[in-house]
Every structure is written in structure tokens, then in C-alpha cells.
Amino acid sequence: MTRSAPHPDLPDTRRDAPFTxxxxxxxxxxxxxxxxxxxxxxxxxxxxxxxxxxxxxxxxxxxxxxxxxxxxxxxxxxxxxxxxxxxxxxxxxxxxxxxxxxxxxxxxxxxxxxxxxxxxxxxxxxxxxxxxxxxxxxxxxxxxxxxxxxxxxxxxxxxxxxxxxxxxxxxxxxxxxxxWDRLAEPVPLRTVSTATRPEPQLLEQIGAALDACDRPAFVIGGAVDRAGAWDDAVRLAERHRARVYVAPMSGRCGFPEDHRLFAGFLPAMREQIVERLGGHDLIFVIGAPAFVYHVEGHGPHVPDGASLYQLIDDPGVAAWTPVGTAVVGNIRLGVVDLLARPAPKLRALPAPREVPPRAVPPMPSAQSVRMSVAFALQTLAELRDAADIVVEEAPSSRSTMQRYLPITRSGTFFTMDSGGLGYGMPAAVGVALAKPGTRVIALIGDGSAMYSIQALYSAVQLNLPVTFVILNNARYAALQEFAPVFGFAATDPVQGTELPGIDFVALAAGMGCPGVRASDAETLHDVLREALDARAPRLVEVVVA
Structure with a gap:
């Protein structure tokens, strides 16, 4: 039995064979x-x-x-x-x-x-x-x-x-x-819309509220970069001279962290979010939930006297937003529509945030056994090009990374929105595969690395320009630092959080990936530079305090 006539949009290269x-x-x-x-x-x-x-x-x-x-x-x-x-x-x-x-x-x-x-x-x-x-x-x-x-x-x-x-x-x-071997018909070629435009009346409400407020704050989430709205979000913030915060637990960055209006990262705790946003009379959440919480909290979700507006691509997220007005639709289309409104009256620029984005950490002293994470990431920042892509899974080091390794370009930062470990190393391989020739830096904690260490093998077989930087503090530091929230005293042991004796250089060698251990602050710069310049799979195990 021969196959049926192919759909006109399909090449017909096997007319004499069954179509399966x-x-x-x-x-x-x-x-x-x-x-x-x-x-x-x-x-x-x-x-x-x-x-x-x-x-x-x-x-x-x-x-x-x-x-x-x-x-x-x-x-x-x-x-x-x-x-x-x-x-x-x-x-x-x-x-x-x-x-x-x-x-x-x-x-x-x-x-x-x-x-x-x-x-x-x-x-x-x-x-x-x-x-x-x-x-x-x-x-x-x-x-x-x-x-x-x-x-x-x-x-x-x-x-x-x-x-x-x-x-x-x-x-x-x-x-x-x-x-798989049963007979079948070709599937007709179809075009299906993937994005919807936000409701104009609700966008007009948001636009009018932005024009009328005195001290706006934007909270930017990962959907901004996913939707290709990075540049548009920057223009909208500049138009309204709004301080811009990154949403809690955001898997991507949607605003340049070296921008004059950038105000930092919100924590995943209700009371701290309200404190950080205090003084703003309008909060516009773009491409993020309002808000992601990690622990139980109490009190209001936004500061007294502030109104909350949200532009989100997920109706499920809009449905549980506790207060304010939410409009659902494609982020870029919504921001573009807001930019199409007449320009508002020019308000004064907000004062710069009190904490500078980076402060140079000191070189560890001769008596120091290990270098700090801040020193390691500052060194990496000096060597990294702004176009390099960072894929991060080092939860205990994330706040340090946010201070010392700023992300300034669209599409150059990925992490997980879930909090589940085992994503970062293989995701770095996938990112490098999708962006041929682009240098990728996988910034991974030692605990995280052991969830998917096999990704090294795939990187080697594909010969991808990925540098795996393992921050080895020999523990699940995030859990130890989080333990006091659940009643642990500062000196109490946290069972199952010590990770002694893992040799990442040896593990890498076993899968064909050249690796080096950096435990000396004086040589870290040269070690990282050599690994990055190789433009091939490399692992650098950085021993940190």
C-alpha cells in the first residue's frame, strides 16, 4: 500500500513508500x-x-x-x-x-x-x-x-x-x-496565534494611574525578557522616571542592573517587600506575580497608600493577585500600548538607591584559608564580557551574585523559577547549543552540581563553549542560612547539610572535561581567564568560604 498524496506544503520525496x-x-x-x-x-x-x-x-x-x-x-x-x-x-x-x-x-x-x-x-x-x-x-x-x-x-x-x-x-x-510504523496522513500547515493583546480599557486605567502618581515603582519579572520587552520596559520606566525592582525569585532579568533607575532585588518575604517599596504611591508589576513569597508572612501586601497594578501573561497568576488591578496579555504588546499613550508630565528623577550595585571586596589576607564568594564573583565580573550568558544555580550565593555580577543585557541571564535543583548545568548546555559561538558561564553551587553532573558529558560531546564555575563551600549553605527562620539557633547543627570530600575536578575528568581547582585568590584571575578563553567545555572548582 502506498501513502496518500502529500499535503501541498510538504515535500514529496518518497512517493513510492508508505507514509507512516x-x-x-x-x-x-x-x-x-x-x-x-x-x-x-x-x-x-x-x-x-x-x-x-x-x-x-x-x-x-x-x-x-x-x-x-x-x-x-x-x-x-x-x-x-x-x-x-x-x-x-x-x-x-x-x-x-x-x-x-x-x-x-x-x-x-x-x-x-x-x-x-x-x-x-x-x-x-x-x-x-x-x-x-x-x-x-x-x-x-x-x-x-x-x-x-x-x-x-x-x-x-x-x-x-x-x-x-x-x-x-x-x-x-x-x-x-x-x-510509529502505522500509516498516517500529513498534518496540514497551520498558523496559530501565541499571544493576546491586553484589554485596552484596563491598560488605559494603568496608563492614567501612572500619569497621575507621584512616586511610581516598577517590579519587573522574567516574562519581560521572555516576551522580548526588555527595551520597551526600559523606555517605559524612563518615561515615568520610576524606580525599578526585580521581582522575587525571578528566573530571568528584565532590566539593566547598571541603569540609573535600577533599585535592586525584592526578597521573597511579604513584610520585607512592603518595607522596600515603602514611599511609592503606585506599584506596577510587569511580567511577574505580585508577589512570590517563600515563608509565611503577615500584614498588607503593599505599602499603605500605594495602589497595585499588574501586567501578566498568565490568567492564573492574575486570579490570585491579592489586591489591585491586573490585566492579562502579552507583556511586550501591553508595554508598547502604554508607550503609545501621550507622554506624561515630566517628574523629578528619584534619588539613587542607597546601596551601590557593586563594592570591590578585599583580597583575602595571607592567613585566609578560603576566598569569599564576593571576591570570586568580582573576579569573574572583571573577566566576563557583557554579552556572555550566565546560567546560575547557586542559591546561597545569589544575593552576592546580584551585587557583584550585574546583568546588563537582554537574554544573558537564566536561572530556575521553581527552586528545584538540577536545572543549571544542563540548561547551560542547552543555552549554548541554541546560541552558537556565544560564551556561556554556568555558575553553580557544589550541592546543586551533584544533581545533574552528567551534563558535563553532553557539553564535552557537543564541544560547547561552556565554563562551569563550581562554588564549593562544602555544604548546603542555603539551608544552613535559612534554618533560623524555623527556630534553629545560630550554632545549632543542621542535619544533612555538610558536603565534604567531593572532588569536582576528578568528576569532570571522568567525563572528558578539563578542570582545575582554584583555592588561591592570587591565581583565580588567571585560572578563570584561561577557562573562559578556551571557548570549549571547562570546569573551574572555586573553593570559597
Missing amino acids: VRDAVIDLLRRFGMTSIFANPGSTELPLFRDFPADFRYVLGLQEAVVVGMADGFAQASANASFVNLHSAAGVGNAMGNIFTAFRNRTPMVITAGQQARSILPFDPFLASTQATELPKPYVKWSIEPARAEDVPLAIARAYHVAMQEPRGPVLVSIPVDD
Whole structure:
């Protein structure tokens, strides 16, 4: 039996061969620009990779969490959904931590998971995924196991469009192993809108309130950079001469940290947010929740006398915002519409924030056993080009990084919105893959590194210009520093937080990645410079206090 006539938008290169589910999916992925397949192989997925197309790239991760982390970084840096292939229930289970992070990061991702053959599913066979569509919930936007094999291509097409529609996120399609060789029809080419324009009447309310206020504050979230609204947000802040804060726990930076109006980073604590925003009579939250909290708090959500407005791409977030007015829609379109209004009266520039963005830390003394994190990051800042991309997963060092390693350009900073570890190292690989030739710096804590150390192998095999900087303080410092919030005395031990004896240079060598340990402040500059200049995978283990 020969395949049916192809859709006019599809190349017809195999008229004499049957057109299968596999053929339809490959053609579909090619048209969606998803020719990089992030995967860890399993038996129930093998038919997809038979006669692998020459224009496709298989990106191997040695563990499924690494696979999804790489796909997350790739999708964010490329602004297109990534394609992931996992192995049945076990593979999805291994990947769930980074699927959770992708969901919180609003990362578009089409995840396919292998399933046993349809004919033996009633017998609960080995490697079958029971309730496959329920397994990743609630951290996928949509999931399906198509009722018929010939429906798989259409299911993947729908999955792509769902993943790309704001708020973006991961989706999952479970595919039985015997579906790939069944006959299928090509999927017609379609264009589907991915963004909606915010409601004009509500934007007019926000614009009028901005014009009338005296002391506005902007709170910028990761959706600003995701939507390509960095420059527009800067213009809007300059027009209204608003102080600009970065939202708590933001996975991306949406405003230059060396700008005159930049006022710093908000903590994830209600009372401290209210204190930091005190004195402002209008707070405009752009592309972020209002607000992300990490611990229980009390009292008002905004300072007395201040009104709250929000522009957000996620209706679910708008629904739980506790006070004020929220408008839902694409961030860039909303900001552009606000900029299209007549210019307001010019108000005075706010006073500069009291704390300077950076202060040079002293060189450790000869008696110091270890250098400070501040010294290490100041040294890195001196060597880093503003166009270099930083992927960070060093929670206990984040506040220090924010002071000593400022982000000043769009698309040059990524971290996780979720708080789940194991994202940073593979995400750096994915970012580098999406940005050929761009230097990527993975700034990782020692505890974080051990969640997905296998990412080093992928970086080496792909020969990517990633420098992995491991800040090794031999502990889960974030937990030790957070313990007093839950009643620990300053000297109380926190069980399970000490990490002695990990040799990151040896681990890197085992996966083919050259590495060096920097425990001497006097040599750190040269060590980092050599690693960055290599423009190839390198690991620098920095021993810090």
C-alpha cells in the first residue's frame, strides 16, 4: 500500500513508500523548527530514530533530568519549543524535577514518552506507563495518549501550539511503540496565534494611574525578557522616571542592573517587600506575580497608600493577585500600548538607591584559608564580557551574585523559577547549543552540581563553549542560612547539610572535561581567564568560604 498524496506544503520525496506516523511526525517537527531532539534512549522509542534524518540532531543526556534541563535552556534561548523524548514511566519519573522547573519557567516544550505496544497494554506489560497522561500532572499544560495511532501527528501538532501559547509551558504526548510504523496522513500547515493583546480599557486605567502618581515603582519579572520587552520596559520606566525592582525569585532579568533607575532585588518575604517599596504611591508589576513569597508572612501586601497594578501573561497568576488591578496579555504588546499613550508630565528623577550595585571586596589576607564568594564573583565580573550568558544555580550565593555580577543585557541571564535543583548545568548546555559561538558561564553551587553532573558529558560531546564555575563551600549553605527562620539557633547543627570530600575536578575528568581547582585568590584571575578563553567545555572548582 502506498501513502496518500502529500499535503501541498510538504515535500514529496518518497512517493513510492508508505507514509507512516513516523514520517508525518518528522515532517511536522521540521516545519516547526524542532530538529534537535533531546533524549535518553529507551526500547519503546527506538522506531522514531530509525533512518534518522541528516538534518536532525540527537542531543544525548545521560539521565532524563539532564535531558529536560538541556531542552529547557535551549527553548528559552531560542524562543521556540524544544522536543524531548523520554522512556516510558521511569524516564518521565526521573525527569519530573526539571519538568516542574520547566513549568515554573514557562518554558515551551513538547515531551514525548514511550509506551508499550497497544496490543499488550491490557496485560500490564513490563515498561508500560499506567495512566501515562496523569503521571506528569499538574506540571504540564496538557497531556494525551492518542486513541489511535494515526492521531499521533495531530496530537503532536496540538501539543506544539498549546506549549507555545501564553503562558507557555511543557506538554506531554504518550506514544505506544507500535504506533510509529502505522500509516498516517500529513498534518496540514497551520498558523496559530501565541499571544493576546491586553484589554485596552484596563491598560488605559494603568496608563492614567501612572500619569497621575507621584512616586511610581516598577517590579519587573522574567516574562519581560521572555516576551522580548526588555527595551520597551526600559523606555517605559524612563518615561515615568520610576524606580525599578526585580521581582522575587525571578528566573530571568528584565532590566539593566547598571541603569540609573535600577533599585535592586525584592526578597521573597511579604513584610520585607512592603518595607522596600515603602514611599511609592503606585506599584506596577510587569511580567511577574505580585508577589512570590517563600515563608509565611503577615500584614498588607503593599505599602499603605500605594495602589497595585499588574501586567501578566498568565490568567492564573492574575486570579490570585491579592489586591489591585491586573490585566492579562502579552507583556511586550501591553508595554508598547502604554508607550503609545501621550507622554506624561515630566517628574523629578528619584534619588539613587542607597546601596551601590557593586563594592570591590578585599583580597583575602595571607592567613585566609578560603576566598569569599564576593571576591570570586568580582573576579569573574572583571573577566566576563557583557554579552556572555550566565546560567546560575547557586542559591546561597545569589544575593552576592546580584551585587557583584550585574546583568546588563537582554537574554544573558537564566536561572530556575521553581527552586528545584538540577536545572543549571544542563540548561547551560542547552543555552549554548541554541546560541552558537556565544560564551556561556554556568555558575553553580557544589550541592546543586551533584544533581545533574552528567551534563558535563553532553557539553564535552557537543564541544560547547561552556565554563562551569563550581562554588564549593562544602555544604548546603542555603539551608544552613535559612534554618533560623524555623527556630534553629545560630550554632545549632543542621542535619544533612555538610558536603565534604567531593572532588569536582576528578568528576569532570571522568567525563572528558578539563578542570582545575582554584583555592588561591592570587591565581583565580588567571585560572578563570584561561577557562573562559578556551571557548570549549571547562570546569573551574572555586573553593570559597
